[in-house]
Amino acid sequence: MSALTADDAQLVARLRQGDAGAARELYERHGAALLRFGMAMSNSRQTAEDLVHDTFLELLRHPSRFDPARGPVLAFLFGIARHRLARIARATLRDAEVTSEPPQSMDDDGASEPLTRHSPVTAALAAEDTADALDRLQSIERVRAAVYDLPRVHREVIALCDLEELPYATVATILGCPIGTVRSRLSRARALLAARLEVPDESEDDEQRGSVALTLSVRGSAT
Amino acid sequence: MTADDTAIALTRQLDCYAHALRSLQPSAELDRRVDVAIQSWAASKGSRALWRRPLTWIAAVASIGAISLGVALLAMRDRGSAEGLSAAAARIPGLQVERVGVPALAAGQVSQWPAEAAIFRVKASFIPTGGFLLAGEQDGERQYWVDVRIANDGTMRIMQVVPAERGRGGPHQ
Numbered sequence: 001m002s003a004l005t006a007d008d009a010q011l012v013a014r015l016r017q018g019d020a021g022a023a024r025e026l027y028e029r030h031g032a033a034l035l036r037f038g039m040a041m042s043n044s045r046q047t048a049e050d051l052v053h054d055t056f057l058e059l060l061r062h063p064s065r066f067d068p069a070r071g072p073v074l075a076f077l078f079g080i081a082r083h084r085l086a087r088i089a090r091a092t093l094r095d096a097e098v099t100s101e102p103p104q105s106m107d108d109d110g111a112s113e114p115l116t117r118h119s120p121v122t123a124a125l126a127a128e129d130t131a132d133a134l135d136r137l138q139s140i141e142r143v144r145a146a147v148y149d150l151p152r153v154h155r156e157v158i159a160l161c162d163l164e165e166l167p168y169a170t171v172a173t174i175l176g177c178p179i180g181t182v183r184s185r186l187s188r189a190r191a192l193l194a195a196r197l198e199v200p201d202e203s204e205d206d207e208q209r210g211s212v213a214l215t216l217s218v219r220g221s222a223t
Numbered sequence: 224m225t226a227d228d229t230a231i232a233l234t235r236q237l238d239c240y241a242h243a244l245r246s247l248q249p250s251a252e253l254d255r256r257v258d259v260a261i262q263s264w265a266a267s268k269g270s271r272a273l274w275r276r277p278l279t280w281i282a283a284v285a286s287i288g289a290i291s292l293g294v295a296l297l298a299m300r301d302r303g304s305a306e307g308l309s310a311a312a313a314r315i316p317g318l319q320v321e322r323v324g325v326p327a328l329a330a331g332q333v334s335q336w337p338a339e340a341a342i343f344r345v346k347a348s349f350i351p352t353g354g355f356l357l358a359g360e361q362d363g364e365r366q367y368w369v370d371v372r373i374a375n376d377g378t379m380r381i382m383q384v385v386p387a388e389r390g391r392g393g394p395h396q
Contacts, residue, residue, distance in 0.1 A: 147240070163237065
């Protein structure tokens, strides 16, 4: 267990004793990660924010459900969020069945919200008003749409392993399955995603290289 | 295009998306909602913790005890006043308290006062001017048992008159 996760466990212990400061600290540490996960999974900012709120509400109600022996606090929080998302997805499916329309998004109003609308990085790129920047925006939008188009089990491994870059062991704890299953799901998810994106050969596309170079320069300035 | 090339290209695209996602931060509205949730949780936690303190329990038990004692004292005082009436009646020669606490009103009637009445049995002699005179043991005149009902609204009524030689009959209302 790392120093950070040990601290997290101590925060949960303080939370059990009614320490509101510990609750705030946990939110500041993990709120953004949960928001990103919610955004990748639901494709809706509103749903993602509701998810973060509900996850912390659940943590406040039942902090004793966290067992340090089973994994870090982050895995516990992602586990709560994942169950809530599954519930939302079931409700959305039920609503779609009632209205006989295919579900478009988990968003309340049924409309997906592109990440570019909320991202300062993409906003900065748009301000540059260059062809590369637009290409990059389009690329992000394509990946976002392709990820959201994946079946839920594959979308969540992409979100946790590739987007959040969590260790396989932690992802296995979140999903409640062996590490081998995480690996096989991830492999399948990447294959599906590559097929949806129709990933081009980089050696044939010099413009793509320019886009990558721009990505790196933007990342350097943003972080 | 080899599998490795595809994997590298996919990884780069995902990396780009992940980077854009990392720029996402919780909105001020979400911060406020979580803050409200934490505050209300802390408030409820505080009220629950109050009951875990021994002093709180002692204070609660003491309060319940004091209220119970007060109720018991009031009940005893009411009972004592009724007993006091019987004891006072017993000290008057020829006066017996038959019943205490008989409702002065029949069922269905309503009074704004707690209506109670007592029926006294008095040994008395009839006097020619009308009425009865409380009889003493030494009187040789004919004596009667008179049942007198006195209600707490101040009214008095003779319920029954029975010659003393016929013994004690039950008073009627």
